[in-house]
Amino acid sequence: MNFCGDEQQKTKNSPEECMRIAAAIGTLLMFVGAIAGGVGQAIAQNASDNPATYRGPDREQRLLDGARKEGQVTVYSSMIADQALRPILDGFQAKYPFVKAQYVRDDPPQQLQKVMAEARAGRFVVDVLESTGLEVAVRAANINQPFWSPESEVYPGDHRDPKGYWAPTRFSYLGACYNTDLIKPGEQPKSFEDLLDLKWKGKIAWSSTVIGAMLFITGVRNFMGEDKALAYLRELAKQDIAPIASANRVVVDRVMAGEYALCLDAFLHHPIISARKGAPVAPLPLEPVLSVVSSVMLPKAPPHPHAAVLFIDYLLSKDGQQKLQGADYFPAHPGVQASPDLDQIVPQKIGLHENFIAPAKMNADLARSRSLYQELFAK
Amino acid sequence: MTALSGAVFPHSPALVRRYPLRMVILGVLAGAAILPPFLFLAYASLHQLDASGGFGASTFSHFAAIFAERTFGPTLVNSLSYALGSALLALVIGAAQAWLAERTDAPLRQLLYIASIISLGVPYVLYIVAWLLLLGKAGPVNALLQQLFGSAVPHLNLNSLGGMIFVEGMLWSPLAFLLLAPVFRNSDAAFEEAATVCGAGLVATFRRITMGMPLVFPAIVLGLAFLEIFVHAGGAIYGTLLSLIIASVVAYMPYGLRYAQIGVIQIHPELEEAATLSGARQTRAFVRIVLPLLVPALVSCWLFVFLLAVRAVSLLLLLVGPESQVVAVALFDFWNNGQIGELAALGAVWTAIMTVFSVTFLLLAGRYQMPVI
Secondary structure (H helix, E strand, O other): OOOOOHHHHHHOOOHHHHHHHHHHHHHHHHHHHHHHHHHHHHHHHHHHHOOOOOOOOOHHHHHHHHHHHHOEEEEEEOOOHHHHHHHHHHHHHHHOOOOEEEEEEOOHHHHHHHHHHHHHHOOOOOOEEEEEOOHHHHHHOOOEEOOOOHHHHHOOHHHOOOOOOOEEEEEEEEEEEEEOOOOOOOOOOOOOHHHHOHHHOOOEEEEOOHHHHHHHHHHHHHHHOHHHHHHHHHHHHOOOOEEEOOOHHHHHHHHHOOOOOEEEEEEOHHHHHHHHOOOOEEEEOOOOEEEEEEEEEEEOOOOOHHHHHHHHHHHHOHHHHHHHHHOOOEEOOOOOOOOHHHHHHOHHHHOOOEEEOOHHHHHHHHHHHHHHHHHHOOO | OHHHHHHHOOOOHHHHHHOHHHHHHHHHHHHHHHHHHHHHHHHHHOEEEOOOOOEEEEOOHHHHHHHHOOOHHHHHHHHHHHHHHHHHHHHHHHHHHHHHHHHOOOOOOOHHHHHHHHHHHOOHHHHHHHHHHHHOOOOHHHHHHHHHHOOOOOOOOOOOHHHHHHHHHHHHHHHHHHHHHHHHHOOOOOHHHHHHHHHHHHHHHHHHHHHHHHHOOOHHHHHHHHHHHHHHOOOOOOOOHHHHHHHHHHHHHHHHHHHHHHHHHOOOHHHHHHHHHOOOOHHHHHHHHHHHHHHHHHHHHHHHHHHHHHOOOHHHHOOOOOOOOOHHHHHHHHHHOOOHHHHHHHHHHHHHHHHHHHHHHHHHHHHOOOOOO
């Protein structure tokens, strides 16, 4: 803006007046600048104080001091409570006895409803959210904040969010499973193509949930490409697959009970755990083996921010990840092995390709997978 | 407001006439409990949702989308057949049991009461698992039928509309029985009156069971509405036991009312009029005459709602917090996680506790001459 320019002489300002105005503006700008600088400094100070992103050498001490004052942490997780969640909380509590760790265990859809309602009301109860498939929805709802943990540095870059909005906690491998009383060894289908054999018609089940049939369809689309996938799914629809409106685990139970010979969307460690207890069921990894990652997220305003970050540190640490091993989950930590029993389904260990569906991909493909499911399978 | 209390107590206009103020207060309380979730649903159905689940511009698109969905018609028809079918089945079984228990001298007929009370306390998920084990495609009944008829495929399929109606009908038959038993019991004064009362009771029970399904608030929807209300209520109610109690009060009020209603119907206005004529003031007449007569109905109503409430799952799924875990939801988690052994163990312990509790309750009630059921 040129207040004293030649073209704007209409205002008839004298040179003195121009100087005075310029001086006044200059003073004003300096004043504003000083305020802005101060505010900026305060913001920067605030950001560096935020336990979520603080990287100073006294980080650990700050977290401990803060967590000691807060005295509590509330974890929302979709891990099975008895087998994984409680051992992790116990481990955390043993290490930090001054923080009372409590949890709410829900399936991801309920988790999403709860954290969204809490965010809308501006009143978080949750300190740490651990779940499968919610990364994009939670981010889109502007519920979480980026965090940094020294523990997350050892995880491969493509398994975590570059901006730090989530970090991986565990992997899952998905595939078929079959009843070993109903299908003799050697007669089980060995590939996606084999699933189209009409001798399986009416004998296959899957879960009609987002993590069930929809994820199966997303997986097929991801490795076959849209055209081939559509042709394949049309053929598969002829098998009259029974939809079960429950979690994938429940479908495996129906196969164990002999109600169905096959299911297509098992978390492959489930049949192993059950077979170990004597159930007539076996996992059936189909190449390429579908895999997904679960992750941990930090809400924007957790009621116990220091304890929350301390818990995330523990969950991502070797100690925390080892608890997953005991629970037959697949630890996301590259330095922690899954229990040897589970090697039979890890694609790298049995020489199969992996079909990794990253969170963003899973979310982006969901709408079309759902409409394909409705169109082809929901009759 | 009188109309509202009239709606709450449809068969007791006399009470409304006699205690207008009390009935108005009751009506307001009932309205305050029922209206918020209803208003939330109405509002949510007419507004767009943004990514954070907050409300945006108003819209009819949700309704348009539902009606455009090609499965909408069949789903609606299925739901109606399911609700009507299971209510009819529950009614037939419940009425037959009530007749046996109240109008015959069948041996051990009192067991029907105990069995019904216990079965009311069994969480749904246990019920369904048990039916699946028994009548599922791989269950013993199907195996037997297949052997008998030499067929390769199972005859019974629980994962069908018929199967769902069967299981749901069985699930509600104890409720139908408990609601109908007093009707059969109290209808022995005169035959024609008996027929009328029985008929009316059957219709009312059928309506209650049918209406308590999809037609009012599906539990999961009510749970969602309450989640929204509690989380916005400020204070510290969200996630607490108190929040579960409030939600359950609203959800089970219709059952409680129906049960209490039976008690109210039985109190003849003449009793109270006599007290008033003898010089007692209205309040005193209510406290001394009406209330004592109502107590058995209220006590049995309490047990009844208690047993229904402890087995609720879907209503509470969205409401439980870190310190308000309830057994029914824990059982549901076991089921979802394939921990069938743990499910059975906790379920058995829970059913045993409910049985001991109910029997003790009934014995105590009998001891104090309260014919609870």
